[in-house]
Structure formats: C-alpha cells, structure tokens
Amino acid sequence: MEEECLVQVEENKQVIFRGFIEGTPKETDLQVVVGKKIELKAPPKASGAFLVKNLYLSCDPYMRGRMRDFHDSYLPPFLPGQPLQGFGVSKVVNSDNPNFKPGDFISGITGWEEYSLIRTTELSRKIKPNDIPLSYHVGLLGMPGFTAYAGFYEVCSPKKGESVLVSAASGAVGQLVGQLAKLHGCYVVGSCGSSQKVELLRNKLGFDEAFNYKEEPDLGAALKRYFPQGIDIYFDNVGGDMLDAALVNMKIHGRIAVCGMVSEKNLSDPQGIRNVYNLITKRIRMQGFLQSDYIHLFSRFLEHVISYYKQGKIVYIEDMNEGLESAPSAFVGLFLGENVGKQVIRVAHE
Amino acid sequence: MEEECLVQVEENKQVIFRGFIEGTPKETDLQVVVGKKIELKAPPKASGAFLVKNLYLSCDPYMRGRMRDFHDSYLPPFLPGQPLQGFGVSKVVNSDNPNFKPGDFISGITGWEEYSLIRTTELSRKIKPNDIPLSYHVGLLGMPGFTAYAGFYEVCSPKKGESVLVSAASGAVGQLVGQLAKLHGCYVVGSCGSSQKVELLRNKLGFDEAFNYKEEPDLGAALKRYFPQGIDIYFDNVGGDMLDAALVNMKIHGRIAVCGMVSEKNLSDPQGIRNVYNLITKRIRMQGFLQSDYIHLFSRFLEHVISYYKQGKIVYIEDMNEGLESAPSAFVGLFLGENVGKQVIRVAHE
Numbered sequence: 001m002e003e004e005c006l007v008q009v010e011e012n013k014q015v016i017f018r019g020f021i022e023g024t025p026k027e028t029d030l031q032v033v034v035g036k037k038i039e040l041k042a043p044p045k046a047s048g049a050f051l052v053k054n055l056y057l058s059c060d061p062y063m064r065g066r067m068r069d070f071h072d073s074y075l076p077p078f079l080p081g082q083p084l085q086g087f088g089v090s091k092v093v094n095s096d097n098p099n100f101k102p103g104d105f106i107s108g109i110t111g112w113e114e115y116s117l118i119r120t121t122e123l124s125r126k127i128k129p130n131d132i133p134l135s136y137h138v139g140l141l142g143m144p145g146f147t148a149y150a151g152f153y154e155v156c157s158p159k160k161g162e163s164v165l166v167s168a169a170s171g172a173v174g175q176l177v178g179q180l181a182k183l184h185g186c187y188v189v190g191s192c193g194s195s196q197k198v199e200l201l202r203n204k205l206g207f208d209e210a211f212n213y214k215e216e217p218d219l220g221a222a223l224k225r226y227f228p229q230g231i232d233i234y235f236d237n238v239g240g241d242m243l244d245a246a247l248v249n250m251k252i253h254g255r256i257a258v259c260g261m262v263s264e265k266n267l268s269d270p271q272g273i274r275n276v277y278n279l280i281t282k283r284i285r286m287q288g289f290l291q292s293d294y295i296h297l298f299s300r301f302l303e304h305v306i307s308y309y310k311q312g313k314i315v316y317i318e319d320m321n322e323g324l325e326s327a328p329s330a331f332v333g334l335f336l337g338e339n340v341g342k343q344v345i346r347v348a349h350e
Numbered sequence: 351m352e353e354e355c356l357v358q359v360e361e362n363k364q365v366i367f368r369g370f371i372e373g374t375p376k377e378t379d380l381q382v383v384v385g386k387k388i389e390l391k392a393p394p395k396a397s398g399a400f401l402v403k404n405l406y407l408s409c410d411p412y413m414r415g416r417m418r419d420f421h422d423s424y425l426p427p428f429l430p431g432q433p434l435q436g437f438g439v440s441k442v443v444n445s446d447n448p449n450f451k452p453g454d455f456i457s458g459i460t461g462w463e464e465y466s467l468i469r470t471t472e473l474s475r476k477i478k479p480n481d482i483p484l485s486y487h488v489g490l491l492g493m494p495g496f497t498a499y500a501g502f503y504e505v506c507s508p509k510k511g512e513s514v515l516v517s518a519a520s521g522a523v524g525q526l527v528g529q530l531a532k533l534h535g536c537y538v539v540g541s542c543g544s545s546q547k548v549e550l551l552r553n554k555l556g557f558d559e560a561f562n563y564k565e566e567p568d569l570g571a572a573l574k575r576y577f578p579q580g581i582d583i584y585f586d587n588v589g590g591d592m593l594d595a596a597l598v599n600m601k602i603h604g605r606i607a608v609c610g611m612v613s614e615k616n617l618s619d620p621q622g623i624r625n626v627y628n629l630i631t632k633r634i635r636m637q638g639f640l641q642s643d644y645i646h647l648f649s650r651f652l653e654h655v656i657s658y659y660k661q662g663k664i665v666y667i668e669d670m671n672e673g674l675e676s677a678p679s680a681f682v683g684l685f686l687g688e689n690v691g692k693q694v695i696r697v698a699h700e
Binding site: 065073074239243252258259260261267270271272273274275276277278279280281282283284285286287288289290293 | 423424589593602608609610611614617620621622623625626627628629631632633634635636637638639643
C-alpha cells in the first residue's frame with residue numbers, strides 16, 4: 001500500500017477529551033470526531049517516531065485521574081481538545097525508528113484514534129508472537145496484569161493458606177489477583193457488582209466464594225460471613241465502604257494492598273475512611289503501590305503468566321467493545337461496573 | 351516492719367473505674383475511694399504472686415480503649431467498679447515469688463491504688479539500679495519509650511537526611527521519636543498544642559521546628575511551610591485532621607507509622623480519613639504497630655537509650671502529678687493536651 005514516494009493520507013477518527021471534570025466521567029465528557037487527515041508517515045531523519053494503526057485500546061480506571069486539572073500527580077492531565085491517551089495494541093505502519101519496523105505489533109501508550117504518531121517510544125514494547133490474543137497485551141499481559149502480579153507478590157506478602165479478599169474481582173486486575181492467590185494456595189473471596197459476575201468468579205475464575213456487594217445491606221457482616229476468622233490480605237481496587245468494612249474484618253498482621261479507589265465518586269471531595277484505627281489494634285500494613293515501581297520484574301511476570309496461561313491454569317475475561325464510536329460508553333461504564341472483565345475497545349481488526 | 355507472724359494491714363486508696371464510656375473520658379468516670387483494708391502479704395504456697403507498694407503510675411492514651419465495653423481488642427476492657435490498671439513502678443513488700451523479693455523495684459502492670467497484689471507477673475520487670483529516675487521506667491525506659499524506639503527504627507525505615515513529622519511531639523512517645531530522628535540525621539518537625547510546648551520542642555528537645563496546630567487554620571498549609579519538599583516519615587500519634595493533612599504532604603515512597611488516634615473524640619463513631627487515595631499516587635506505606643510485637647528488641651532498646659541518656663544526648667520531660675487524688679484529672683488531661691511531657695502520678699515517695 002504505502003510506498004516511500006507516495007504518502008498515504010487517511011481520515012483519522014478520534015475520541016476527544018472535551019475538558020476537565022470533577023466527579024464521575026460522563027459520556028458527554030468525550031466526543032468522537034473525524035479529525036483532520038493524517039499522513040501515514042513518521043517524520044524522517046532520526047526523529048525516532050513511528051506511526052501506528054491502533055487495533056485495541058484499553059479502558060482503565062486510573063485514566064479518570066488524568067481528567068482533572070491537577071498537575072501534582074504521577075501523571076499529567078489530559079489536554080482538553082486532544083484525543084485521550086492510554087494503553088493500546090497497535091501495528092506499525094511507518095517508522096523512523098530502527099527498533100520498530102512496519103508490520104511490528106506494539107503494546108504501549110497511544111492515542112484514542114485510528115492512527116497515532118508515537119513520539120515517546122520508551123513505554124512501547126514490541127509484542128513477541130505467541131498463541132495469546134493480541135488484545136491481552138493491554139490486560140492479562142499488560143499494565144493491569146502486571147499490577148495484579150506485582151501487587152499480590154510484592155505488596156501483599158502472601159503465604160500459603162492465607163485468606164484473601166479481592167474487590168472489583170472480575171475486573172482487569174482483580175481476576176488475575178484471585179487466580180494467582182488460588183495458585184499460591186490461598187482461600188479467595190471476590191466481591192463484585194452483579195450476579196453474572198458472581199457466577200463468573202465462582203465457576204470460571206475459580207474463586208472459592210464470591211458475592212454481589214450491591215445485595216449486601218451490611219458489608220461488614222458479609223465479610224464476617226465469608227471470613228469468620230478474619231482476612232489476611234485485602235487487595236483493594238475500590239476504596240470507600242469496602243475498605244472500611246475490610247479494616248474491621250482484618251486479622252492481626254493483615255496486609256492491605258491499595259490499588260484503586262474506583263468507588264470514589266469525586267476525587268476532589270473524597271469519602272472518609274472511618275476505621276483506620278484498626279491499623280493499630282491489628283498492626284495492619286496498608287500499602288499503596290504503582291506497577292511502574294516494579295518494572296524490573298516485568299519480564300519475569302510475562303514468563304510466569306504466559307506459562308500459566310498456556311498450561312490452562314489461568315483464564316482471562318475480556319469485555320470487547322467494537323469501534324471507536326463505542327469508546328465513550330465503554331469508558332464511562334467502568335465507573336458504573338458495567339464491564340464484565342477487562343474492558344477493551346477494538347478499533348480495527350488485525 | 352512486716353514480719354512472718356504479724357501481717358500488716360493497711361488502708362488502700364484506689365482509683366475506681368465507674369463504668370463504660372463512649373466519648374472522651376471525664377473526671378467523673380473515675381472515683382477515688384478508700385478501698386477495703388488490705389493485708390500486706392502475698393498468698394502463700396507457690397501462688398507466685400507478690401504484693402507491691404505503688405510509687406508511680408503511668409497515664410497512657412491507650413487506656414481509653416479499655417474503658418469501652420468492647421472485647422474484640424488486643425486488651426480486655428477494664429472492670430467497672432474495680433481500680434484502673436496500667437503501667438507503674440512499684441516496690442515489692444511481700445512475695446511468694448522467688449524472682450521478686452521484698453525491696454525490689456518493679457516496672458509492670460499494676461493497679462491504680464496504693465497497694466496491689468500482682469498475680470500476673472509475666473509483664474513485671476525488675477528494675478536494675480542506675481542513675482536514671484525510677485519514674486522513667488514508665489516513660490523513657492518503659493512502654494512509651496519502647497514504642498518510640500520500635501516504631502521509629504522498625505516501622506519507619508528511616509534514612510539519614512530524611513524529613514520527619516511527629517505529632518503530639520512533646521508527649522511520652524513523641525519526644526523520644528524526635529530525638530532519635532535527630533540522632534539519626536533527620537530533619538524533624540513536631541506538632542503540639544501550646545506555645546509552651548513549641549518552646550520545649552525547639553529549645554529543650556532539639557527539634558528543628560515545631561508548631562502549635564491549634565493556631566493553624568490550615569494544617570495542610572502549615573505542613574507545606576515546614577516541608578516544602580514533602581514529608582518522608584510521619585510518626586502519627588493523633589490520627590484525624592493531622593493524618594489527613596500529612597497524607598497530602600507526603601513524599602513519594604513515604605512511610606506513616608500509625609501509633610495513636612488520640613484526636614478521635616469517639617472510638618465508636620470515628621472521624622473519616624479523607625485523603626487515603628494518596629497512598630496510591632505516592633506509594634505510601636502506612637503501618638499500624640504495637641510495641642509488644644517487637645519485645646525481642648527490648649534489651650537492645652534499654653541499652654541504647656540508657657547510653658544516650660547518660661551521654662546527655664537525649665532528655666525526657668515528665669509531667670508529675672502528686673497523689674492518687676490527682677489521678678482522674680491527670681488522666682483526663684491527656685485527652686485535652688494538658689500534660690507537658692510524659693504524664694505520671696506519684697502515689698508515694700520512694
């Protein structure tokens with residue numbers, strides 16, 4: 001198709017970030033537009049950039065943090081009027097970078113659009129062909145999977161036989177945490193937001209127990225039911241009421257890995273966690289973390305998880321939306337618990 | 351005085367716990383009475399008990415937790431109608447225990463009364479004579495001092511040059527934390543509740559800076575002023591608003607040792623901590639602890655702190671109340687910030 005002398009020009013559909021928000025994202029905070037035409041060519045002469053066709057985009061809760069006008073975070077805010085950015089799987093179309101050649105499949109940060117020019121290439125990773133679906137490189141084999149791996153092994157200090165609670169358990173991170181904990185010899189209970197997800201956790205993902213938190217009038221009592229002896233490890237993806245209920249139900253010397261606060265409706269006016277005094281009486285370690293601090297373990301993670309997957313010891317559930325047009329509702333659905341499994345948007349077929 | 355054949359009988363003044371409470375303790379929750387007369391003799395024939403004359407009693411914030419009808423804690427509640435119990439320094443009067451002889455000085459759990467029969471002797475420790483005031487064995491060389499030592503070295507993972515915030519900094523625990531942190535080469539700021547304490551922290555205890563939190567309309571701004579680059583270590587004795595303000599001002603990879611929640615007015619209806627999401631963005635480790643988990647380090651602690659003290663490298667401020675009659679107001683004063691330094695009650699002179 002494309003040749004050195006004849007630069008192909010394409011329309012480039014984009015998902016635009018309309019402006020900063022405070023509360024939970026709404027579909028109207030994003031806008032799908034046909035952006036200006038794009039030359040499918042990387043700038044020449046050692047720019048190091050490359051141009052990709054995006055295949056899969058990842059919807060991740062952390063992205064909400066970039067929708068605020070708040071510069072004191074580990075990630076800068078999105079630019080109003082520009083496409084969202086996030087993890088994606090893409091195919092190189094044209095390249096000025098010898099490490100990334102046309103035809104290569106790439107996992108890394110890209111734009112929410114059909115074609116992206118990747119100038120910051122440090123986070124781009126070439127995908128080695130294997131039997132695993134390409135889209136898994138933004139889930140099981142990408143940031144969420146690595147978050148689960150680093151968080152469980154490095155932050156939770158798990159021991160065989162311990163009792164583990166995972167919230168948002170059928171989500172991108174939670175489903176792998178639960179399966180790793182089972183493989184480690186733990187008793188694992190997942191909380192989630194629908195009976196469909198309860199089924200999935202029990203029957204497909206191998207959790208010992210699962211419950212729908214929306215059906216529990218008293219979360220503390222629910223946890224007491226599933227953990228009469230208390231919780232050793234709480235892998236917390238939601239914060240809020242579940243964190244408070246877990247604090248009361250932790251065992252002495254329990255550990256809480258604080259991974260997400262997706263239950264917080266408003267990051268500028270967060271809910272208070274009332275039971276923090278349990279940290280003292282139970283000598284609990286509560287540790288926030290980001291997967292990027294453990295990046296030296298990434299190749300070990302890939303090796304382990306690919307091996308588990310190929311042996312059939314772990315499975316991964318994706319919630320695949322078709323087309324960039326579906327992106328706003330897919331992203332907003334994350335915060336309403338609408339996704340069943342890892343939320344991905346297919347922009348184009350491989 | 352006492353002889354085998356003639357048992358001395360004495361009146362025994364006591365501080366009685368009147369009944370369970372919910373909020374902050376009041377003086378009327380305690381009652382000083384002349385209890386029934388007591389024979390100054392331990393039960394004979396291998397009871398292992400011994401009878402002591404109490405010299406110093408320690409007022410400690412953790413005791414409030416024992417004033418609730420709450421059995422799911424690391425310590426059982428006090429018995430209504432019975433004397434309070436707590437750490438004290440006592441002199442053995444009579445003994446059925448070969449390890450504790452009449453005339454020995456003892457540090458351990460005793461009753462809030464003039465004479466106590468000690469049946470549970472596991473926590474009693476014979477005081478080796480040295481140049482340090484006897485009463486320091488409930489402070490600098492007792493549970494509060496060891497809390498500071500274990501909490502700072504084992505929980506905070508301090509490094510030279512790091513920035514340390516200590517709350518309730520002139521209190522029993524805080525004053526030693528600050529001095530250990532200075533000896534470790536840290537920059538140390540203390541918060542406290544009066545200008546008198548600010549003076550003490552700056553001029554007597556060697557803190558780099560100190561401030562009166564009651565004069566700060568915005569605690570977050572106050573911390574920003576003293577820690578423009580952020581806080582590496584927060585040794586938290588108070589919880590509540592100061593913990594919230596510290597969370598916002600922590601550095602990446604900061605550590606919070608959660609040691610006390612003295613600011614909580616009501617343990618059954620605790621205040622919410624709103625800024626817990628900072629644990630994630632800053633990868634903070636927040637760890638509750640009790641000194642009793644580190645008891646294997648106690649002899650090392652004594653050796654180090656006694657050596658520092660004798661070299662004049664650390665000082666210790668006591669707030670000594672005279673007589674059991676002063677006990678209710680001394681104890682209640684802890685929660686009003688009335689004590690200046692470690693609050694002790696002198697029951698009798700040595």
